[in-house]
Amino acid sequence: xxxxxxxxxxxxxxxxxxxxxxxxxxxxxxxxxxxxxxxxxxxxxxxxxxxxxxxxxxxxxxxxxxxxxxxxxxxxxxxxxxxxxxxxxxxxxxxxxxxxxxxxxxxxxxxxxxxxxxxxxxxxxxxxxxxxxxxxxxxxxxxxxxxxx
Numbered sequence: 338x339x340x341x342x343x344x345x346x347x348x349x350x351x352x353x354x355x356x357x358x359x360x361x362x363x364x365x366x367x368x369x370x371x372x373x374x375x376x377x378x379x380x381x382x383x384x385x386x387x388x389x390x391x392x393x394x395x396x397x398x399x400x401x402x403x404x405x406x407x408x409x410x411x412x413x414x415x416x417x418x419x420x421x422x423x424x425x426x427x428x429x430x431x432x433x434x435x436x437x438x439x440x441x442x443x444x445x446x447x448x449x450x451x452x453x454x455x456x457x458x459x460x461x462x463x464x465x466x467x468x469x470x471x472x473x474x475x476x477x478x479x480x481x482x483x484x485x486x
Contacts (some may be wrong), residue, residue, distance in 0.1 A: 338378025341408075344396055345388035347375055356397055364401055374408045381406040383429050385420050392417040395429045402443055410461065412437035419481030421474040424465055431464035439481070453481040 339347075351357055364370050370380060378384025379398050383405040395405070395414060405422045407420040416434075423429040433448070435441055439459035442450040453459025459481035466472030 339370075339372035339379060341374030341376060341387045344375035344378055344384060344386045344398070348379060348396070348398065360399070361401065370401070377408050377435060378406040381432065383432070384408075385416065385423065385429060393423075395423055402446055403430075405429040407432065407434040407463070408437075410434035410436050411457070420463060424463055425472070425474055427465070432463070433479075434461045434463050434476070436460065441479070448479060451479045451481040452484060456483050457481075 351360075360370065364452075372379060375386070375388075378386065378396070380401045381398050382400045382403060384396050384398050385393055385405065385407040387393055388396060405424070407416055409416050410420070411417070420429065420434060424431060424444075434440060436457050436459055437455065439451065439453040439457060441448055441460045448460075451459045458478045460479045462477045462479065465473050477483055
């Protein structure tokens, strides 16, 4: 389980100490890898991070899961528009946006289940509209299992 924090610094330390190879071997043996915020985006090819002072930016991550990931999709006012713009500009690959309090389970590198609190979508796929300039952003909600608290 990997918690939040500075994703850029975390990945830098991990890479210095050889952790990506250790984590990849554990993952390939069936170990469940989990995380919140920085600990969620680290498993993807790319993530939207606030690890850089001043603005949200793309970050190359571990690449265990395809595409990009944006945490805090509904919890931080700048996340959704920043993610849209970076996907539109092809600076981030299409990916998954996760709302606060929600979880996405992957199996064989594909979404298998989304769990979300009542009243939330939980997670979305986000991609560009497919034109040369990226076009409009297409968001599709992922079906979620509801948690009644």
